[in-house]
Amino acid sequence: MQGPLSGIVVLDLSRALAGPHGAQMLGDLGAHVIKVEHPSGDESRGWGPPFVGPDQEISTYFLAANRNKRSITVDMKSDEGRELIERLVRQSDVLIENFRTGVLDRLGLSFGRLHELNPRLVILSITGFGHDGPEGGRPGYDQIAQGEAGLMSLTGPSRDEPYRVGASIADLLAGIHGAYGVVAALYERERTGRGRVVRTSLLASVVGVHSYHGTAWTVGGRVPGAGGNHHASIAPYGAFRCADGMIQIAVANEGQWRKVATLLDIDPEITKYTTNRDRFAYRDELIADMEKALAVHGRAHWLAALGELGVPAGAIRSIDEVYAWDQVRSQGLLVTVDHPVLGPIELPGPPLRFETPDGFETPDGFETPDGFETPEGSNGEDPHRHTPPPALGQDNDAVLDWLREREQTEEGRRE
Known part of the structure; x- marks a missing residue:
């Protein structure tokens, strides 16, 4: 060929x-x-x-x-x-x-x-x-x-x-x-x-490849900075601690947010968490609330539960684990x-x-x-x-x- x-x-x-x-x-x-x-x-x-x-x-x-x-x-x-x-x-x-x-x-x-x-x-x-x-x-x-x-x-x-x-x-x-x-x-x-x-x-x-980081400044007038393991524009979207380590959860729309909130027993309609704009403004509080709920179980439990809901989530693999992955x-x-x-x-x-x-x-x-x-x-x-x-x-x-x-x-x- x-x-x-x-x-x-x-x-x-x-x-x-x-x-x-x-x-x-x-x-x-x-x-x-x-x-x-x-x-x-x-x-x-x-x-x-x-x-x-x-x-x-x-x-x-x-x-x-x-x-x-x-x-x-x-x-x-x-x-x-x-x-x-x-x-x-x-x-x-x-x-x-x-x-x-x-x-x-x-x-x-x-x-x-x-x-x-x-x-x-x-x-x-x-x-x-x-x-x-x-x-x-x-x-x-x-x-x-x-x-x-x-x-x-x-x-x-x-x-x-x-x-x-x-x-x-x-x-x-x-x-x-x-x-x-x-x-x-x-x-x-x-x-x-x-x-x-x-x-x-x-x-x-x-x-x-600055993408939205570039337009945050060129159009929005805001200088973006390091946000650790969390997204610069979307919440919740990042790495979260649970009972035995960290998992990643990426919530890109309101439907996904309601599923995650219900799973973690967080009221999805609470004012500070209603929309992505609200959640981002209160991101530190949101992360704390989520990690408090996630601390009850380990990674395998939460990845399985999130997978059943169709919410994007994943492990954080080492390089050897990546190449061993089927x-x-x-x-x-x-x-x-x-x-x-x-x-x-x-x-x-x-x-x-x-x-x-x-x-x-x-x-x-x-x-x-x-x-x-x-x-x-x-x-x-x-x-x-x-x-x-x-x-x-x-x-x-x-x-x-x-x-x-x-x-x-x-x-x-x-x-």
């Missing part, structure tokens, strides 16, 4: 997390992704703990963002390296980079030059704070962007204790937004025949790959599923790209397997062979 992006070649010059995550998303959709690394390797190969493998040399951080890719090593500062990149650019559909502004220019690989080499090339450029503006080109990492983009001010127990989001959400959002922009540019290219530059940044990606596994959110050193390992899987009109679903990834053998150590009998994150430079020879074959085919067409 062909993936939605089957036949698309992605030249991934990025490193760390934002760019690699975006490239991995394109690879999950069937694109052929060539990861270009400095001979010393992507710096995330050294990020940990935890490290795994016989010599504890493999970074689980790197494994998270580089499935379905081929790795080649190139010194882009050398004449030979730049020549190889130019050859690859001519055969690629997409180039992803997250260098600091001006680095590619100094290497002789400006966006103008890249489009001279390949007018159909879609370029995804990810920066920390944008490539222009008063602070354009400023370097940025995830936590810095979370703070600068206001996310930390919305996260934590109070305004006085800003917290970072536990996941590297600025990086991941930048990768997601970047992949989304690439797909749009590829669609546009079908009409125009030309590529374009797609730009995003860690800053833009976080500000881009529902997560049923959604394809874990994929098994055969790593050449580690053997069969499970990786967090892609968040999208694709079905044909007759209901056939691709079971586990997409076909190995034309011109490449199934990677050593993987199940060669199954063309739908995801491929493991590559060892540094493991595909140097395979990519060069593929490149020469493409160039020869192109030359033959011109003749």
